[in-house]
Amino acid sequence: MELQPQAESVQAQPVKKSALLYKLKKNKLTMVGAVILGVIILAAVFAPVLTPYNPNMIDAANKFQGPSWSHWFGTDEVGRDIFTRILYGARLSLGLGIVAILIAAGIGLVIGTISGYFGGMIDQAIMRTMDMVLAFPTLILAMALAAALGPSIQNAMIAIALVKIPVYVRLARSETLSLRESLFVKSAQTFGIRPFRIIRKHIMPNSVSPVIIQGTLDVGDAILLIATLGFLGLGAQPPAPEWGAMISIGWKYLLDFWWYPTFPCLFLFLSAGALNLIGDGVRDVLDPRSSR
Amino acid sequence: MTAIIEMDQVQKHYTKGKLTIKALDDTTISIAEGDVLGLVGESGSGKSTFGKLLIGLEPPTGGEIRYQGAPLWKKNKYVRRKPGELQTVFQDPQSSLDPRMTIKEIIIEPLYALSKNERKQKESYDNLLKLIKRVGLKEEHLERYPHEFSGGQRQRIAIARALITEPSFIILDEPTSALDVSVQAQVLNLLKELKEERGLTYLFISHNMSVIKYMCSKVAVLYKGNIVEIGSTEQLFNNPQHPYTEILLSSLPSLFENKEKAIEGFAETAQPKGENSCIFYEKCPRRTDQCMTSPALESRGKDHFAVCHY
Amino acid sequence: MLEVKDLHVNFQTFRGTIEALKNINFSIAEKEVVGIVGESGSGKSITALTILGLLEKNADIASGEITYRGDNLLALSKKEIQTIRGKKIAMVFQEPMTALHPTMKVGEQLSEVIRRHRNVSRKEAKRLMLVALNDVHIHQPEYVAKQYPFELSGGMRQRIVIALAMAAPPDLLIADEPTTALDVTIQHEILQLMKELNEKKGTSILFITHDLGVVSQICNRTIVMYAGEVIESGETKDVLYTPQHPYTKALIEALPDGKNANVPLKAIQGEVPNLMERPIGCAFASRCSHVMETCKTNPPALAHWQNQHDVACWLERG
Known part of the structure; x- marks a missing residue:
């Protein structure tokens, strides 16, 4: 109320997107995260240009070489270039992490909005199922699912997507519960618009922001989970250059050949950290409740 | 003129535990085609409930609402014989647009x-x-x-x-209360013109008596879920019959009215209210013992009715 | 008692600078009720917040002075402002809930404030609290004192807020749309109450509203604001019954009060200008039906003219 003049003149201008960007840019940590992630993504995309090696090329003569100009991060037990494997591994980890979260968020959004909009028995059934899933620790459940589906990197991704769904269902549902009371949804109801159209046109687009925020925060988590499953032998199988699998073999050599597990760990840490920073920034911008 | 909306003994009661809240109580009213019926009342008077029943957001708990002769509600299900016939313009255009x-x-x-x-x-x-x-x-x-x-x-x-x-019937739910005066005038003019051009019927819900007076041909005054007075705009404003209507009219801070006239206000709350007393008894400045029995809606002239013993 | 001189306030936003207030001049005398009327975006609330030092961080007081009994409020430290705010100058907002502690009984809140301002014992504070409730026409003070804010109606809450604001008691009460959220009958009672407090206790009131009718009921003097400027000011009866500025005239014309229902209302066309690109000339020029060439390039200053009250318009100077 007290800021009416501001609100009025701000509304007069069609500049929503640049406002988002402006706020994101003001957040320094987010920019740090974005730069780190950007570098890693670019490196992964241009991996063939950046390194002359093949990630799976065995060169027994050069095994366990320390970091040098020809092998920046050294080589592993069969002489593969670790830098190369990390770059190709980034494609797997980041790609699958993002896909896993996209699947989880997409399914969660649909189920959550339907559950929240209709309420009643459907809602009860869905929410109790989700509570059951949430009762298990994420890692244990992901391990069990991955083991049941058979160890492979695709199955690890599916397992992660499945265990992440309930988070998005809850989020979308709670958002739907408040949107359902909003005047624009009520007015759509008075026009006689069918429920599924209301969900598709009004509820989903308006509950997508928190889902995006959660998703950005979760991609880092998903990457860690993929690596963990890889580390435990339930995800990527050798010789795939997956970070978790690399660490799994590498950590045995830590004392003698420190570079072998260290660099994959570092990259895992950097990408997960960068994603968290970006996630925080996105939340600050999209979520009015967290803005100061 | 034929009635486009008829409400017959319509009630909407909410039960909360043992408590029953009568948001709308045995309301009988009809809106003729081409009319602009103003619905006035303060918060809690039931005027927004009235609108909700008509547009299908909430079912009545008793009575019947007919639109062009056919019931609008069949067992808690809202029937749209011709979708798009009834439309609504809400108070706050900020939140009614996605x-x-x-x-x-x-x-x-x-x-x-x-x-x-x-x-x-x-x-x-x-x-x-x-x-x-x-x-x-x-x-x-x-x-x-x-x-x-x-x-x-x-x-x-x-x-x-x-x-x-x-549509042929539009519910205007406080359409200008969120607007500035200069803009309010533009919108009111537009609504009037549209009514003439398209032969619309309006239900105009508002708490602002001067807007109602300007826009409506007929006015109903709601108090605690009951219509206490209904009549043509002219009659109701010039010759109010119910004490509550009088208080409403005199409370309005108008620029053009004589400031010196005595303004009537609510009386101090009086509790002893039997089961059947007049709903306005508690606050009525003119209550007497006769008001311990509930008055009925009586004619007070052509097309003018009020619920009061006096 | 309070004087606002050449006040300019800007807001910095990432899209540019908004000139929220431009060249504001007015004063409030002892025991006076001054009304500021304007539509949204006119700067009426910003004016109140500036007086109380409650502007947001992105606001920048570019120039001007606000003197309260000789002290320039804008030059005081935060601490000094705080001793004046609440004690000497109190505020009542539109939404009473924002001023009340939700989980504290209203009586306790009121006694606490009384104790803070008047240095009295707990017992004495309680007695004064009941007196204060009685002063705002709460009929069963003992009972109401034990209620929580959510248990009270909007009108009752606003009474409590007024009692809180009057606790010190202040010299000046700034009321920002205090009755806008209330029903007309309740609004009427609150207005009566404020008028009475003004008459009995001699508290000056700065009353901010969009409602000309309210102004006519309670204010001695009226200031009309448009787009961050004062465009007309004077005795309420002069401003409302012989308005000089085309905007004030148009605003009164646009009210549906007492108008013939068969004649369209005279609406003001267009919208309030964007304050980021304030027009060079008169801010109302683009909407004015009497606009002249000079209005588009020269902003008129507020001035006394031809024995009339103050008005900022070229028309009045012939």
Whole structure:
């Protein structure tokens, strides 16, 4: 109320997107995260240009070489270039992490909005199922699912997507519960618009922001989970250059050949950290409740 | 004139544990075609409940509401014989427009409740263009989003949206209370013109007596879920019969009325109220013992009724 | 008692600078009720917040002075402002809930404030609290004192807020749309109450509202604001019954009060200008039906003219 003049003149201008960007840019940590992630993504995309090696090329003569100009991060037990494997591994980890979260968020959004909009028995059934899933620790459940589906990197991704769904269902549902009371949804109801159209046109687009925020925060988590499953032998199988699998073999050599597990760990840490920073920034911008 | 809306002993009671809240109590009223019925009342009077029952947001707990002779509610299910016949313009155009839709999407949305053929025909770009120009918007506005508009423009968008299905009855729920005076005048003029051009019938819900007086041909005064007085605008304003109506009229801070006249206010709350006493007993400045029995709706002249013993 | 001189306030936003207030001049005398009327975006609330030092961080007081009994409020430290705010100058907002502690009984809140301002014992504070409730026409003070804010109606809450504001008691009460959220009958009672407090206790009131009718009921003097400027000011009866500025005239014309229902209302066309690109000339020029060439390039200053009250318009100077 007290800021009416501001609100009025701000509304007069069609500049929503640049406002988002402006706020994101003001957040320094987010920019740090974005730069780190950007570098890693670019490196992964241009991996063939950046390194002359093949990630799976065995060169027994050069095994366990320390970091040098020809092998920046050294080589592993069969002489593969670790830098190369990390770059190709980034494609797997980041790609699958993002896909896993996209699947989880997409399914969660649909189920959550339907559950929240209709309420009643459907809602009860869905929410109790989700509570059951949430009762298990994420890692244990992901391990069990991955083991049941058979160890492979695709199955690890599916397992992660499945265990992440309930988070998005809850989020979308709670958002739907408040949107359902909003005047624009009520007015759509008075026009006689069918429920599924209301969900598709009004509820989903308006509950997508928190889902995006959660998703950005979760991609880092998903990457860690993929690596963990890889580390435990339930995800990527050798010789795939997956970070978790690399660490799994590498950590045995830590004392003698420190570079072998260290660099994959570092990259895992950097990408997960960068994603968290970006996630925080996105939340600050999209979520009015967290803005100061 | 035929009645477009008839309400027969309609009630809406909410039960909360043992408590029953009578949001609307045995209301009987009809709205004739071409009329503008003003519904006045303060918060808690039941005027928004009244609107909700008509537009299908909440079912009545008793009585019958008929639209052009056919019941609107069948066992808690809202029946739209012709979708798009009844439309609503809400008070707050800020929250009644989906922030993520373009103006075009917002305006044509009600058409998705119609049959495909009807939709195709009304959705035509010419039709849309004619409509938005009529309400005072421009073609280039169609691709913009609600946050780019001022309150008055948003209300014009809401009006265009209500008109796109070519309804015959529109509920205007405090359509100008969120607007500035200068913009309010624009919107009120527009609503009046549209009524004449399209032969619309309005239910105009408002707490602002001067807006009601300007817009409506007939007025009903609601108090605690009951109609206490109903009559033509002229009669009701010039010759109010119910003490509550008088208080409402005199409370209005008007620029043009004589400041010196004694203003009547509520009486101090009096508790002893039997089961059947008049609903206004508690606060009525003119209560007597006779008011311990509930008065009935009585004629007070041509088309003028009030619920009061005096 | 309070004087606002050449006040300019800007807001910095990432899209540019908004000139929210431009060249504001007015004063409030002892025991006076001054009304500021304007539509949204006119700067009436910003004016109140500036006086109380409650502006947001992105606001920048570019120039001007606000003197309260000789002290320039804008030059005081935060601490000094705080001793004046609440004690000497109190505020009542539109939404009473924002001023009340939701989980504290209203009586306790009121006694606490009384104790803070008047240095009295707990017992004495309680007694004064009941007196204060009685002063705002709460009929069963003992009972109401034990209620929580959510248990009270909007009108009752606003009475409590007024009692809180009057606790010190202040010299000046700034009321920002205090009755806008209330029903007309309740609004009427609150207005009566404020008028009475003004008459009995001699508290000056700065009353901010969009409602000309309210102004006519309670204010001695009226200031009309448009787009961050004062465009007309004077005795309420002069401003409302012989308005000089085309905007004030148009605003009164646009009210549906007492108008013939068969004649369309005279609406003001167009919208309030964007304050980021304030027009060079008169801010109302683009909407004015009497606009002249000079209005588009020269902003008129507020001035006394031809024995009339103050008005900022070229028309009045012939």
